[in-house]
Amino acid sequence: MKHSLAEIAKAAGARLVGDGAREVGGIASIESATADDVTFVEDERRLEEALASAAGAVITGEFAANAKTSKPLLLAKQPRLAFIRAVRLIRPSRGQDYPGMHSTAVVPNSVKVGKRVSVGPHAVVGESVEIGEGTRIGPGVCIGAQVKIGADCYLDANVTVYAGTEIGNRVIVLAGAVLGSDGFGYVRDPESGRYEKFPQVGKLVIGDDVEIGANSTIDRGALDATVLARGVKIDNLVHVGHNARIGENVVIAAQTGIAGSSVIEKDVVVGGQVGIADHARIEEGVILGAQSGIPSKKVIRGKGVVFWGTPARPLKEYLKELAALGRESKKEKGKSKK
Secondary structure (H helix, E strand, C coil): CCEEHHHHHHHHCCEEECCCCCEECEECCCCCCCCCEEEEECCHHHHHHHHHCCCCEEEEEHHHCCCCCCCCEEEECCHHHHHHHHHHHHCCCCCCCCEEECCCCECCCCCEECCCCEECCCCEECCCCEECCCCEECCCCEECCCCEECCCCEECCCCEECCCCEECCCCEECCCCEEEECCCCEEECCCCCCEEECCCCCEEEECCCCEECCCCEEECCCCCEEEECCCCEECCCCEECCCCEECCCCEECCCCEECCCCEECCCCEECCCCEECCCCEECCCCEECCCCEECCCCEECCCCCEEECCCCEEHHHHHHHHHHHHHHHHHHHHHHHC
16 A cells, blocks of 8 residues: 655654655665665765665655755654654554454454454464454464453464463564463472472563564463563563563563563663573663673662673673783783793
């Protein structure tokens, strides 16, 4: 479906320079764009390349306001953000839709289904589930009883949602993710040496506008709830343990593990392969570098401060330690040669 540049500029929050009636229907990189596509450039050094491309229009920064070109421009303070918003209009769908209920889907009569809901092949929906308007359920998805799913969500193929999980609006869950499974909690019997499972009877609550990457796992609470607040973005292959609480707009990169009862406050950035032990607290705005390690019950604070290493410490301190180790290593090598 094509849209006029005037429509796209409005959706993107950009200022249009050029023919607003012109229509485009695609998005592409500078290199592959055609006359039917919109592209974007946020680096002034690539502006000439974008203007010389075949793209039908270019989303770019205010630095291009005086550019001499006949190509329509959509000017924005943050071109990448404007491009994202334009894409939502031009290509709103994600994955394959199956209008209504596919003939192989299992959906009991007790399920409450909003308007424009689609359920894909071989999906299984449990009793008393609620699915909000415009939500799309992919093939092979398994949803347990009494799950609540908000409006305009997308659950990709083979996602599993355990009973009692609550999912907000506009949540995206990519293929293979598991939501609300039992947490890892055991008590050892000193006499027999055996481990007995601690009750895992809590639930998982996911706020609006959350995205969960492929094959990630989010455990339910043991007795209370595991909570992902509004706007949390989780990469692929991330594990969140039981009773963890993750604040608004937290970003977590791939292969990170977060142990039970940890708290990550809002606006934290967590790099790849970070390990956070149980009952740790990461306070607002902290940035954890890749492969950092946070010990049990440790509190990390410092808005905008980058922490690195194991145990994690401020980056400046970590680099000083590395430099000192380097100097000591050189001294030892010098002694051994003598």
